[in-house]
Amino acid sequence: MKRxxxxxxxxxxxxxxxxxxxxxxxxxxxxxxxxxxSWAYLDSQSPRAxxxxxxxxxxxxxxxxxxxxxxxxxxxxxYDLSNLKGTVxxxxxxxxxxxxxxxxxxxxxxxxxxxxxxxDNTTWLRPPAEVEKLLTATRGAGASCPAYLGxxxxxxxNAALSRRDRSITVEIRVAAAQEADVRTGRTFAKPVLxxxxxxxxxxxxxxxxxxxxxxxxxxxxxxxARNTVFAATASDRDEGDYTSVLYAIWPVDHPxxxxxxxxxxxxxxxxxxDGTVLAWQARASDYDDEGPWSRTCYIVMDxxxxxxxxxxxxxxxxxxxxxxxxxxxxxxxxxDGAGDRDVVAFAWRDSWGYYGQVPARRPGGTGILKYTxxxxxxxxxxxxxxxxxxxxxxxxxxxxxxxxxAPYAEVVVNGVGLPSTITxxxxxxxxxxxxxxxxxxxxxxxxxxxxxxxxxxxxxxxxQIEMAVRSYARNKLIGQETLNVWVxxxxxxxxxxxxxxxxxxxxxxxxxxxxxxxxxxxxxQYNLDxxxxxxxxxxxxxxxxSWTATxxxxxxxxxxxxxxxxxxxxxxxxxxxIDARPTAYAHDLTSWPRRDGVGVxxxxxxxxxxxxxxxxVYRFDGGAEQTVSSGGNPYVYVTVTPQHAGDNTxxxxxxxxDGTRSPATTYxxxxxxxPLVTQTPEGEGTVGRPVTFxxxxxxPDVASYRYSLGGADEQTIAAGPDGTATVxxxxxxxGYNDVRVTSVGTDGTESELRIAPFSVRDxxxxxxxxxxxxxxxxxxxxxxxxxxxxxxxxxxxxxxxNDGPEQVLPASTEGTSTRVAVPFERNGTNTIHVRSxxxxxxxxxxxxxxxxxGNAPYVVSAQYPDGTWSGGAGVPGTFExxxxxxxxxxxxxxxxxxxxxxxxxxxxxxxxxxxxPTQNFQTYTxxxxxxxxxxxxxxxxxxYIHVSNGG
Numbered sequence: 001m002k003r004x005x006x007x008x009x010x011x012x013x014x015x016x017x018x019x020x021x022x023x024x025x026x027x028x029x030x031x032x033x034x035x036x037x038s039w040a041y042l043d044s045q046s047p048r049a050x051x052x053x054x055x056x057x058x059x060x061x062x063x064x065x066x067x068x069x070x071x072x073x074x075x076x077x078x079y080d081l082s083n084l085k086g087t088v089x090x091x092x093x094x095x096x097x098x099x100x101x102x103x104x105x106x107x108x109x110x111x112x113x114x115x116x117x118x119x120d121n122t123t124w125l126r127p128p129a130e131v132e133k134l135l136t137a138t139r140g141a142g143a144s145c146p147a148y149l150g151x152x153x154x155x156x157x158n159a160a161l162s163r164r165d166r167s168i169t170v171e172i173r174v175a176a177a178q179e180a181d182v183r184t185g186r187t188f189a190k191p192v193l194x195x196x197x198x199x200x201x202x203x204x205x206x207x208x209x210x211x212x213x214x215x216x217x218x219x220x221x222x223x224x225a226r227n228t229v230f231a232a233t234a235s236d237r238d239e240g241d242y243t244s245v246l247y248a249i250w251p252v253d254h255p256x257x258x259x260x261x262x263x264x265x266x267x268x269x270x271x272x273x274d275g276t277v278l279a280w281q282a283r284a285s286d287y288d289d290e291g292p293w294s295r296t297c298y299i300v301m302d303x304x305x306x307x308x309x310x311x312x313x314x315x316x317x318x319x320x321x322x323x324x325x326x327x328x329x330x331x332x333x334x335x336d337g338a339g340d341r342d343v344v345a346f347a348w349r350d351s352w353g354y355y356g357q358v359p360a361r362r363p364g365g366t367g368i369l370k371y372t373x374x375x376x377x378x379x380x381x382x383x384x385x386x387x388x389x390x391x392x393x394x395x396x397x398x399x400x401x402x403x404x405x406a407p408y409a410e411v412v413v414n415g416v417g418l419p420s421t422i423t424x425x426x427x428x429x430x431x432x433x434x435x436x437x438x439x440x441x442x443x444x445x446x447x448x449x450x451x452x453x454x455x456x457x458x459x460x461x462x463x464q465i466e467m468a469v470r471s472y473a474r475n476k477l478i479g480q481e482t483l484n485v486w487v488x489x490x491x492x493x494x495x496x497x498x499x500x501x502x503x504x505x506x507x508x509x510x511x512x513x514x515x516x517x518x519x520x521x522x523x524x525q526y527n528l529d530x531x532x533x534x535x536x537x538x539x540x541x542x543x544x545x546s547w548t549a550t551x552x553x554x555x556x557x558x559x560x561x562x563x564x565x566x567x568x569x570x571x572x573x574x575x576x577x578i579d580a581r582p583t584a585y586a587h588d589l590t591s592w593p594r595r596d597g598v599g600v601x602x603x604x605x606x607x608x609x610x611x612x613x614x615x616x617v618y619r620f621d622g623g624a625e626q627t628v629s630s631g632g633n634p635y636v637y638v639t640v641t642p643q644h645a646g647d648n649t650x651x652x653x654x655x656x657x658d659g660t661r662s663p664a665t666t667y668x669x670x671x672x673x674x675p676l677v678t679q680t681p682e683g684e685g686t687v688g689r690p691v692t693f694x695x696x697x698x699x700p701d702v703a704s705y706r707y708s709l710g711g712a713d714e715q716t717i718a719a720g721p722d723g724t725a726t727v728x729x730x731x732x733x734x735g736y737n738d739v740r741v742t743s744v745g746t747d748g749t750e751s752e753l754r755i756a757p758f759s760v761r762d763x764x765x766x767x768x769x770x771x772x773x774x775x776x777x778x779x780x781x782x783x784x785x786x787x788x789x790x791x792x793x794x795x796x797x798x799x800x801x802n803d804g805p806e807q808v809l810p811a812s813t814e815g816t817s818t819r820v821a822v823p824f825e826r827n828g829t830n831t832i833h834v835r836s837x838x839x840x841x842x843x844x845x846x847x848x849x850x851x852x853x854g855n856a857p858y859v860v861s862a863q864y865p866d867g868t869w870s871g872g873a874g875v876p877g878t879f880e881x882x883x884x885x886x887x888x889x890x891x892x893x894x895x896x897x898x899x900x901x902x903x904x905x906x907x908x909x910x911x912x913x914x915x916x917p918t919q920n921f922q923t924y925t926x927x928x929x930x931x932x933x934x935x936x937x938x939x940x941x942x943x944y945i946h947v948s949n950g951g
Contacts, residue, residue, distance in 0.1 A: 029090060029198035029288050030238065034157075037080045037167060039190060040118050044072040047124040056187075057099045061108060061174035063185030070182060074173040076118050076128060079193050081160060081167055086237070087197035088289045089161070092153035094170065096191040098139065098146030106183035107141040109175035112151060117169050128169060132156075136175070139186075149188070157195060199237035201284035203245070203294035207231050211345065211357075211390055215297035218252070221277050223389035224299035226270045230263055232294070234284035241286045249280040252298070269301065276301040306343050306385035306393030311336040317373070317400040326405030326428075326471075327376060328480035333369040333398075335383055340364045343393075345386040350379060357386065373402045405479025407434050409469040411457065415517025416489040416568075419456040426451035426471060428478060435470040445472070459487045462569060489518040490569040491560045498549065498575040505578045505610065506551040516541040516560055518568055523561040528554065534561070551579030582608040582616060582654040584667035593738075593755035594672040598645055598698045602671075607635040608654040610662060617661065618652040627655070645673035645698045645751070673698045674754030675705060675743045685737075685760040686790065690730045697723040697743050699751050707741040719743075734762035734789065761789040765797065765834050767849035775939045779858025779883025782822045782851065788836055790844075791816040798843070799834035802826065811836070824853045827885050856939040857884035857891060857930045864945045872950020873920045881928055882910040884938045888930040895924050905930075917947040 040052045041059055059073035094112070112135035115128035122128055135151040149172075160168045172191070174184045206215040208222055209229040216222035234243045250258035251272070261267065272278060277300050284291045316331035317324040325331050337343030341363040349355035352374040358367040373379040378401050385393040408425040424434040426448055434453045437443040446453040459465060465487050470480040497510025504510065514524045514535070521541040525534050529550065535543045537560075553576050560568040586604045589596055596602055606616045606628070615629040620640040628636055642648050647668055654662035676696040685691045695705045695717075702723045708714045709729045717725045731737065737758055743751040766787045788794045788811070800806045801822055812818040822832065830851055836844040863877035864870050871877055881891045881903070888909040894900045895915060903911045917924060924945040930938035 029196050031091070031194070031196040032083075034084070034092075034193040034195050035080045036190060036193070037078045038118070039075065039077045040122070041073050041075040042122075042124045042127055044124055045069060049124075050118070050122050052118075058172070058188050058190060060110070060172050060186055060188060061102070061178075061184035062180055062182045063102055064182050070180075071185075072179055073185070074127065074171055075188070076115065076122075076169055076171050077191055078118060078167050078169045081157070081165060084157065084161055084195065084197050085164075087161065087199050089154050089157045089195050089197045090288060091196035092157050092194060093150055094153050094191050094193045095148070095150035096172075096188045097148050099187045099189055101140060101146050102185040103183035104140050104145035106181070108139050108181075108184040108186070109178055110137050110139050110149060111135065111171075111173055111175050112137075112149075113171040113173070114156060115169050115171045117167065128171065130171065134170065140184075146186070149191075153193065153195075198241075198286065198288040200289040200291040201234045201236035201241070201243050201286050202291045203232050203282050203284055204235045205233040206282060206294060206297050208299070211386070211388070213388070215295075216299050218277075218298050221298035221300040223302040223387070224269060224278070225389040225391045226268065226303055228267050228269055228299070228390070230267060230280065230282070232282040232284070234291075236284070236286060238286070243284050243286050246283050246285060246290075247280060248282070248293070249278050252277045252279050255279075270303075272301045274301055274303045302387060302389035302391060304342075304387075305391035306337070306340055306387055308338065308340065308385070309394045309396035310343070310346055310383055310385045311338055312381065312383050312396050312398040314400070317379075317402070319398055319400055321401055323401040323403035325373070326403045326479040328372060328406055328470075329477065330370055330372040333371055333381065335360075335367045335369065337364040337366070337385055340385065342387045343385040344388050346383055347386050347392055348381055348383045350374060350381055375402070376404065377402060403428075403479075405471055406481040407431070407469055407471045407479065409434075409436070409467075409483055411467070411483065411485050413459070413485065413487055416459055416462050416487060417519035418517065419458055420487075422455055422457045422469075424448070424453045424469070428471065428473070430473045431471045431478070432474055433472040435468075435472060437468045437470075439466055443468075443470075459485075462487050462489050488569050489560070490571040491515060491517055491521075491524060491558050493556070493558050493571050493573040495573075495575070498547070498554075498577070500575060503576050503578050503609065503611075504549050506549050506580050508549040508577070510547060510549065512545040512547065512556070512573075514543045514545070514558060514560070518560060518562065520562050520564075521560045522563050525559050525561060525567065527557040549577040551577050551581075578609040578611075580610070581663045581665045582606055582652050584618075584650050584652050584665060586669050589669055593757065594674065594752075596642070596672050597674065597676045597754070598642055598671065599676065599696075601639050601641050603637050603639055604650055604667070605635055605637055606652055608662065609634055610654055610656065612657040613654055614657050615655040616652055617655060618650055620650050621648050630655075642671040645671050647671075671698075672754070673743075673751040675702075675741050675751060677739050677741060677754060677756035679758060685731050685758060687731050687734050687760060687763040689763075690728050691758070692726055692728050693739055693756075695719075695725045695727075695741055695743070697751075698754075699743060699745060699749065701746045701749075702743045702751075703746045704744045705741050706744065707739060709739055710737045714740075731760040734760045736760075763790060763836075763844045765836050765844060765847045767832060767834060767847060769851065775854040775856045776824065776941065777827060777853060777855040777857065777884035777938065778824050778886075780824045780853075782824060782853075784820050784822055784832060784849070784851075785817040786811075786820060786834055786836075787817045789816070790836065790838070793838045794836040794844075795839045796837050797834055798837060799832055801832055802830055827853050827855050854939050855885035855930070856941040857881050857888070857928050859926065859928055859941050859943045861943075861945075864947075867944045867946065869946040869948040871917065871945075872948055873917055873922075875950055876914050876916040877945070878912055878914050879926065879943070880910065880912045881905070881930070882908070884930045884941070885932070887932045887934070888938070889933050890931045892929045892931065894927045915945070917945065920947055920949040922947045 038053050040050050042050055058075035060075055062070055062072045064070050113130040114132040114134055115130050118128055139147050178184050209231045213222040230247055232245045236243050246260055247263055248258055248260045279296050279298055281294045281296050283293045312335055314331050314333045335346040337360055343360055343364050345357050345359045346367045347357045358369050360367045381398040382395045384395045404427050410423050412421045414420045431448050433448055434446045435443045446455045465485045467483045467485055469483055471478050492515035495512045497504055521537050523534050523536050524543045525532055535545050537543045556573045557570050559570045584604055584606050586602055613630050617625050617627050619625050628638055630636055648671055650667045651664055653664045675698055678694045680692045702719045704716055704718050705725050706714055706716050719725050737760055739756045741754050767784055769784045786797050794811045796811055797809045798806055809820055830853055832849045833846055835846045859881055861877050861879045888905050890902055890904045891911050892900050892902050905911045926943040928941045
């Protein structure tokens with residue numbers, strides 16, 4: 001049996017009630033078997049007896065014994081409900097199975113009853129009274145025999161718990177009409193009663209917070225402000241259950257105004273007038289059940305804050321510009337409610353963001369704040385009086401200056417366990433001594449001599465160390481602050497030859513000197529060029545490392561080793577060594593697709609960091625030596641033209657001002673063997689215009705080329721006597737394309753694949769519009785743009801709208817797009833048909849561009865053009881309505897959210913109105929809708945009137 005868990009009290013503030021989670025957010029209801037206290041059966045053959053907890057299967061119905069006597073049985077089962085006390089049952093089931101059946105072919109009606117308890121006087125003649133029939137079920141005469149028997153007990157158990165019953169007794173019997181039939185006899189297993197139950201949470205205490213106040217009584221309600229925080233302590237006996245709190249509040253004289261709420265951030269009580277007495281209570285809930293409502297508490301509304309700011313004074317830090325106290329010196333600040341008995345506390349905050357509240361010693365009295373200024377020089381304290389409801393009055397801004405009294409201190413850190421040096425300089429002439437103190441250590445005092453002092457300080461650990469430094473005038477502390485000192489035991493590393501200020505040339509021999517930053521150093525470990533090595537320390541704990549320079553950028557990591565084998569933090573020491581040999585590199589060989597090839601000039605960068613560089617000499621593929629001046633630069637570029645695919649070589653030396661040469665560098669690079677591709681005409685191709693591509697070999701003895709153009713299937717073309725081949729291609733679509741070609745030699749040798757990109761321009765005109773003309777109607781003008789990718793060749797556009805005449809528009813010479821204005825003359829779908837013409841008379845295919853014209857009316861004003869700042873307050877404007885669609889008989893117009901006004905249209909479907917703006921620099925929206933004779937309406941036109949200042 002799983003027992004219900006002990007009570008767990010949970011305090012919930014209203015400000016976070018619905019968000020509080022205790023343990024798992026899942027339901028904490030408990031499932032277990034309800035204990036069977038005892039069971040008994042009655043036998044008609046023993047009318048004055050009962051049989052309790054017999055070691056037999058419980059009998060039911062009538063059976064015949066070996067002597068031929070008939071026995072009629074009823075069985076009773078009593079379950080202990082004490083562990084369910086105070087719970088709500090959510091699932092419960094009573095179940096058993098038939099163990100034996102006298103005759104499976106005979107139907108038997110089985111009944112389950114809730115009865116009175118089995119007592120000492122219970123017999124066959126005095127059976128427990130049957131109170132409530134729980135189940136009637138037919139068994140036998142079916143496919144399954146012996147059978148299962150079960151019923152839901154949720155309502156029965158919850159009813160028993162509401163009656164506070166400590167136990168429940170159920171009877172299993174055969175219905176009275178069949179009970180005497182010997183064929184109905186059967187036995188059952190002892191029934192199991194399972195239950196899943198939850199303890200509803202309860203509220204155990206109530207109070208008000210910020211400030212803390214009791215729950216309140218009718219005779220002495222607690223004061224409450226407009227935004228009050230309620231607090232409730234919820235207790236749930238199910239450990240790990242989630243609990244939320246619901247609150248209720250109402251005026252005591254208007255209980256019908258009760259409202260319930262989850263109060264997350266303080267409750268808004270602004271709807272209640274000053275002096276209103278309110279009742280409130282709370283109820284806790286978990287995932288399964290709502291607990292009972294708590295007792296009732298009472299508050300009285302106090303929405304009037306103290307009228308005046310408090311008086312603030314301090315002897316240490318007087319208000320004003322005269323410096324007081326000192327850096328890091330605590331001051332006493334006195335807040336005074338000036339006899340206003342509504343004042344019970346004082347709320348304060350400073351300009352750094354710190355805040356707090358101090359109580360008044362008595363209503364309207366004083367409060368004391370001990371406060372150390374957080375800012376140097378000038379500080380503000382903002383102080384407000386607070387009443388018992390938490391209302392804050394106006395703030396007093398108490399500004400004061402802080403005397404600069406802390407010493408100036410500097411620490412030269414020599415390491416861990418070694419004496420470091422601290423130096424003090426006084427900020428006040430009356431300083432007679434300085435003090436410093438490490439955390440958990442004793443303060444060390446140093447006398448001030450001419451306002452200065454120097455002393456030793458030993459740090460025992462590495463890392464960020466806090467140190468308090470203080471100034472004294474005789475024995476009086478006059479200033480203090482905290483220093484944050486970074487202490488490291490990483491060794492010192494220095495080198496006259498190898499450092500960031502001096503670049504040596506490879507081969508230089510120099511030294512590094514390692515110095516300790518902790519005590520008892522026996523060796524140094526260093527990592528240079530990815531290898532850890534160790535050098536022993538001398539008697540003075542230092543070490544010297546000799547090293548012959550190798551070229552490149554170096555980062556040496558060094559750490560010291562103590563006698564106990566522990567190591568220090570690491571020092572990262574960096575320096576650069578110049579390579580005596582020059583560098584050579586062809587950047588173009590990194591591109592993809594590869595552009596290099598046989599006969600294609602290639603740029604090679606030559607470089608050297610040598611300080612006396614004057615130029616370079618180089619030879620390409622064993623050719624003649626070439627010289628190039630560096631011109632004072634460390635890098636130059638030379639151009640070579642490879643004559644064969646595969647490996648090519650440049651050998652280069654740096655020329656020095658003393659006439660010598662550096663060691664040589666041999667740079668070997670690989671040239672792509674793919675065929676070279678050229679196109680005619682050069683540049684971009686154009687849809688519909690043929691392009692000729694010529695393939696030239698990158699390898700000797702080429703017999704043919706396999707190629708693919710524009711992603712088409714691969715084809716083969718024979719090479720001519722000179723090893724070249726040409727193909728012609730007419731693009732049918734525009735965009736990016738490429739030629740992919742591989743050469744095949746007479747011996748079957750294949751070259752690398754050459755991918756030669758080329759672009760194709762569209763020969764058609766594209767049309768676009770920056771506006772949506774789906775709403776405006778006839779009378780409006782739309783602006784469209786003709787765009788060509790053949791900019792510079794196209795000289796004019798030929799276009800027509802719908803079935804209208806063709807018009808000619810010169811192409812813009814300032815950009816690739818040309819604007820055209822199109823008056824709207826027909827509702828619905830319209831089409832622009834346009835083609836371009838080049839200077840030599842070539843026309844492009846026709847582009848058809850569809851656009852939609854709506855039916856919204858056309859609006860125009862000479863005084864206030866649409867969307868243009870004009871006119872002014874008092875300047876009337878005439879607004880003419882027309883068009884949109886044929887058959888307009890009237891218009892409705894409206895300014896902003898003002899009244900709608902109808903105006904009839906004349907025989908041409910036109911109308912006009914006058915509107916005079918009343919404010920400068922104001923935008924009005926004029927909405928106009930047309931009405932047709934058939935009763936239909938047009939779309940709405942919105943016309944924006946921007947009113948200037950009339951100037």
